[in-house]
Amino acid sequence: MSERRMRDLAARICHLVLRILLPAQGRPRRTVQPACVAAPEPLPVPVTVRRRPTPAREELHRFAEQQIQRAIEQRRLQHERRFALGEAVAGRDHPYSYPGAPFPYAAFVSSPPHQHPR
Numbered sequence: 001m002s003e004r005r006m007r008d009l010a011a012r013i014c015h016l017v018l019r020i021l022l023p024a025q026g027r028p029r030r031t032v033q034p035a036c037v038a039a040p041e042p043l044p045v046p047v048t049v050r051r052r053p054t055p056a057r058e059e060l061h062r063f064a065e066q067q068i069q070r071a072i073e074q075r076r077l078q079h080e081r082r083f084a085l086g087e088a089v090a091g092r093d094h095p096y097s098y099p100g101a102p103f104p105y106a107a108f109v110s111s112p113p114h115q116h117p118r
Contacts, residue, residue: 055063077098087094097104 084094097107
């Protein structure tokens with residue numbers, strides 16, 4: 001086969017492959033129009049729509065107050081913990097206790113200072 005015929009054959013094969021793989025250009029082909037489909041009937045809306053019960057204003061106020069008090073207490077405890085940590089780093093005892101602690105606050109107050117034996 002001559003070089004020219006090989007080149008023409010390769011060009012035709014490339015052209016055929018590209019025609020198959022790439023979308024068509026030019027005027028769109030006429031396709032069969034789909035038949036008109038009627039929209040389904042909308043579902044009837046109930047006449048009485050039940051509203052979701054919402055909490056009363058007093059309940060919301062009470063809930064907000066509880067959240068505020070809880071946040072204040074958490075902030076106070078965090079401040080006390082940081083202060084106790086600073087005291088511990090400085091080598092001083094700080095009477096720090098918390099709910100559920102294995103020792104009460106009074107254990108710090110009534111204990112005499114610890115002395116090392118010599």
